[in-house]
Amino acid sequence: MGEDRSEILQGTLDLMVLKTLDAMGPLHGFGVARRIEQLSDDALRVNQGTIYLCLIRLVQKRWIKAEWGTSENNRKAKFYSITKSGRKQLAAEAENWERVAGVIGRLLTLRGEQ
């Protein structure tokens, strides 16, 4: 049961990272973590370190790529950006979510009617 949860969490996190990079352009790890926290209104406060586990997974799947660069305050940091296949994956995932959300939504309204 715990595994299922972590898998779901992984998948969600992947989606969020991809979306973030897609929307914001190249970001370093700190930036991605910060952004996700902001977007989710601090509801998703994961250990910032786990971001990196997600990032490395996405790099291996070739959905994002990494490059060394300099940050705003002149620190050396690795910048991640989304790739073409990453964008495709993002679109597919988003569509999936929408479908699921639609079904659930209809289910819920159904119950209400009854």
Added chain:
Amino acid sequence: MIRRLLALFQRDQLDREFDQELESHLAMLVDENVRRGMSPNEARRAARMRLGPASLKDQHRDTRGLPGLETIWLDLRFAFRLIARERWFSAAAIAALALGIGANAAGFTIVNAVFLRGLPFEDGERLYVVSWQNRSGRRVNTAYAELQDWRAETRRFAGLAGYRYATLSIADDSALPEQVDGAWLTANAFALLAQQPMLGRAFLDGDERAGASPVVVIGDALWQRRYGGDPAVIGKTVRVNGQPSTIIGVMPAGMKFPDQAEIWGPFVPTDGERERDVRPLRVFGRLNDEAERREAQAEMSAIGRRLIDAFPDATKDLTGVRVETFTERYIGGMGRPMFYTVMGAVSFVLLIACANVANLLLSRSAYRARELAVRSALGATRFRVVRQLLLESSVLAFIGGGIGLVLAAAAVRAFAAAMEGTLPYWIVFSVDYTVFAYVAGICAFTAILFGLAPAIHISHIETNDALKEGGRGQTGGRGVRRFSSGMVIAELALTIVLLVGAGQLMRSFATLYAADLGIDVNGLMTMRVHLQDDRYRTAEERRAFFDRLEPRLAAIAGVEAAAVTNGVPPLDGGERLLETERTAQAPGTQPVFVGTVTITPRFFDVLGVRLLRGRNFDDRDGAPGTETVIINDRLASRFFPGEEPIGKRLRFTQREPPPGKAPEIWRTIVGVTPLVKHGSNADSYINAVVYIPYRQEAPRSASLLVRSALPVSSVMGAVRREVQAIDPDQPVLSIQTVAQLLEQDRWWYRTWASLFGTLAFIALTLSAIGLYGLVAYAVSQRTQEIGVRVALGADRGRVRWLILGGTMRQVALGLAIGFAIAVPLALGRVLPGGLEDMTPFDPVAVAGIVAILVGVSVAACLAPVRRATRVDPVVALRAE
């Protein structure tokens, strides 16, 4: 996937990069926190907490790499470190393994060379020897016409060719005339072997036609030796057996088919050799691409049957055709059981080595217990623990195997040198890829064999007990002790079998060595002459040659005596079936094989042998009407026990004399000699010898026996001069002292005996070491017990005896069981080489073995016991 693999190799670099990333991230967090108003310290602490646990780095590594493989690599590194740290232990284990695996590798190399590899020709394993078989199961040569028939009818063989051994004398202006081994081949032989000449050409069909101009192909050795490697040798003329022949080609070095041949000529059958019942040729063939041995055998058998039916007179004694490999043809027989015995022996040594190492590992289990318990506590599964232990044993095995391979290579080289000249030239003992693969397999196998039991046992140790302070847990338990004892008993049994076997062999050899030749070998020399068919066609001509030669030899200055014979001791001139007047008439008695030696009258003078009874041969013996023989005392006591043999008669016979053949002549015994050794002990007769006067049967191939105080080279020169005074083209070969001849005769036994002796010694050493280790360990385990006893007031000496007694009882049990297993095995076996008069059970050897093993056990006890009883009992009680 590939990225993951790559990540493994770039581990350090990637680790560093990630560190940097984290550093930057941390710094940014800190900055933010400071901006929010926290103090630098608070900022740091808060930032670190946000970042996550320390295991992040490991998780990162796991996510990006292949964790499974990584752990194996880690385990390997740990294993290496462990081995380096425990130097004595590792050295002992590796030494044992090196010996065991090395012995095995050497044994396998030998077996591989003899049985698994084919002839050194292209697709050599598709070459087979085809021969007739007769009623007694012996192989029979083939007639020229029959070869033609076989070639015409076979579908399975791509081709069949014939060959015939020959000793040829060659003479030309390049060097002294010499006699070399060679072969007559049918024209297609070289092509069938797929052997190209290095220079010039091989035979063509035209070369074997009657009336074709004679040609020869020479070998590289001959080419270098006689012609200095001069390429202009092609086209030169050389007198082969007196006949001028043109050299048309040179074969590359290493080509000596069929056996040590240095020169080849086309087989051109004489008129006599065209007859169907004249069988000069041996036949070999190459299988077709699609054909299999079984099919070829069936086909040749059918062809053979057809020929037997078609030509009943010519194929009277023949029963069928046999298709076999060259190895089977030339080695099978005595070779096979000998080689299997070797493999068995080296396997024993390996098992003993494994038992040793297993015990070593087990005795270390107490030491490892705590470390492994910690691992388990940290979450290592039993599988992982076992895997790690197996990895350790694998490392030991492969290191030991590597060293063993080097040892084996050296041993094989020594063995090959010792076997030089006794085996067909195409058997080359070398360490090749097959051997490497075999050794690798053995290493893996032994790693599992000696590693598994201790590994499983150790992994069973209860974590709690092991972690407890001073906890021995189950490590000193009965299970371990029983396993160790079992191992030791097994080791002892194996060693005993090996030692008994080796002991038998070595004692027989010692008997052989000590066997009195019956003569004084001082200053005794021998040379060979071989009278060619074409120049000495009749017995008369041969006799005349020796008539003229013997007095000339005796007349040489410095020569005390000279004679001619075909059986220089310890050799003989052949063996024949013998019957006496009595046995010929008695029903049901079988004729027996005896040795025969043809001699000139001064034979016994040269050897310094005095007749026991009767008289020596004189110049008349052997002439028609005076068919006489001299026998030795062995024969006399065997065939004429208690009676006077002089005047009695005997004759030679055959098991199945062909019908219409005249019966053998009766020969009269005129003298009896003491035993002079002719023929090795392995021959089927019992050293009973009949001496035949040369006048009766002048030999074609004979040895000149000369006793002289002069150095060998001057004697050789003088003898050669006398021989060539009679016949200028007659070469004289291979001079050696009879003492050297004796050494050669013993080589076969000496090599095998030393091989087995070495193996047995290794086994004994390993067993002794294993025994020592085990006993020492067992005693040290009882240190607590000893301490208790001494603390309770026991006399130290008494305690020592107690421990000693206990250990001895164990060893005695081990030995008893070992012997109970080993002795019936040893008794039941027939040692290859068929040495007669061998005591299957040698009390001296057995006593020696027992003494050594008991001695080792006592020695193993003494030191630990002394140490244990000297220790302050309080310390002993508290000790782990």
